[in-house]
Amino acid sequence: MNLPVLIRYISHTLHTFVRICSPDGQIQCAVCDVGGLEDTLIKQPDVYDFLLHRENTDLPIIKGINDTIAYVQFFVDSDCFLVGPVSFSSPLYPLHQLEHVIIDSQLKNHLSVFSYHHFCEVILFFYNVLAKESLSEDEFISCNFVKSFSSDQLQQDFSDYLFERQESEQKHNPYDQECREQKSIEDGDIEQLKRSIAEDYSGSPGVLSHDSLRNFKNLCIVVITLASRSAIRGGMSPELSFSLSDNAIQRIEAENNLVQLEKMLREIEIQYAQMVNEIKKAQKGTLAHRKNPHIIKCKDYIFSHLHDKITMDDLAYETGCSPNYLSQLFKEHEGISPLQYILREKINRAKNLLVYSDYTYSEIAAYLGFSSQSHLGKQFKKFTGYTPMEYRRNFMRQNP
Structure with a gap:
């Protein structure tokens, strides 16, 4: 394998440094394909120690700096590879994080901005070319972002939640009402949808957040998602249905008035039913009921x-x-x-x-x-x- 060519390719792709370090944390060589880029971060002693500290795995570990800049460290045989710094288009919250670091503005301006997925693809390619066994994206995510928890913990949380609801005699809204609501969208039956929405029942919607506004927005997202799938079953183009759903959820996220949110949600459901109704009218007497x-x-x-x-x-x-x-x-x-x-x-x-x-x-x-x-x-x-x-x-x- 031509390691120097591979390292230069990774440096060129991510516009940053690729370093090879000894197991005891000494930088042996550094390659950077970007002219004028000076890594002032690694010159800070606390950052240097953080980046070169060996974790309890040889797999690629993201080392975050202030949520917006990161390096990746991994080991293959006796060599330690350190890639970075790299800047991201949205905050990154890896398990290994160093905060309150002073970042030079000139360095910030010099770094290219990447999406997490692009960065992940390049790092996985680099690691998998060098390592004996390939690493999947799910494994990469698990070792960098997922705190360890057990299925027993999940079961315990569910058991406690279920007990609390039963003790307080809380019930969800009936499932058959939800079925009627979604079926009316699938059928394009606007009047039936309005009747389903107006039904009175003793239960309550689910609790998806302890913040009342966030909880209702989450419920709106669930209802819109179900409506979009019902509309697809009713004959709407999936791409059209998904686009309407995306736009509707963005509108929901931008609104903070609970009364207005409920009105918007019902209008969105009716809009889905109307669009399906128009499709069914146009398809009357055809084989449209048989999906192809x-x-x-x-x-x-x-x-x-x-x-x-x-x-x-x-x-x-x-x-x-x-x-x-x-x-x-x-x-x-x-x-x-x-x-x-x-x-x-x-x-x-x-x-x-x-x-x-x-x-x-x-x-x-x-x-x-x-x-x-x-x-x-x-x-x-x-x-x-x-x-x-x-x-x-x-x-x-x-x-x-």
Whole structure:
């Protein structure tokens, strides 16, 4: 193995130092592929001792500095490898952490910023090339972030919690009500959903946090997640459903008024039911109730590429079907051809942009892959009976 080339590759990839140290903690050589980078941290005696201290394992150990900078130490045979410093895009909380360290601003500015997953991939590659046995990402996470606990502890905690609820005669809301609520979303039955939401019962929602606001937000996230899965079972594209869920949860996280949160949650559930209802109306008399993986993949691709020009060849390549077979299969399940479906979805997206954005008609046409503003206008009127200007004038929401 050409170790110098490997070390230089790791240094170049992570834009930092790779050092080889002796077992007693002396740096024998250091390689850095970044010109002008000076590691002022390791010159501090307490940081040096922390970084070179050998833990009770030879596996890669992340040594964190103030939650935002880290090194990795691991041993292979008699050599100790130390990689770092590396900066992260979000705080890192490894088990081995040194806090309240003075960090030179020049060093901070010199370090490249990485995501944890990219960093993990590079370190695992480095270690697995050198070590006799390969290390998985789960094992890497376990030895760096997971405090040891036993299944007995989990069981004890659950037993104590269960005893406390039984003593206080606390009950959860009935499961059958939840089933009715989710089934109404799956069926696109808006009125049944409203009736299910309005049901009165003696139980209470789960306790997911001892902070009341955080608890309700957590409950909202659970309900939205269940609603998104129910909508997928009802025929919604998984990608569309997941995107709505992501956006809804972001809205929930940004709101701190409990009354407003509950109103938002119910509106989100109803929005899911309405979208499923529209899908079922469009699919009436087709084979849509029989889920087909090619159709699901096709619709997900269309949703993800609505701002592009989509061809039958694109869809055929994505699904692994011939264009003719896919077109026939799609029409059997959706009642329209793939190209008609694409146009319908583009018009739906245009309606959304006309109502909720300030984009010009030509910008909307360009974003959605129409050849011109007039092309968009012609297709839009064919589908809606309105010109884009008339639709915006009649339906645009005014900003508060």
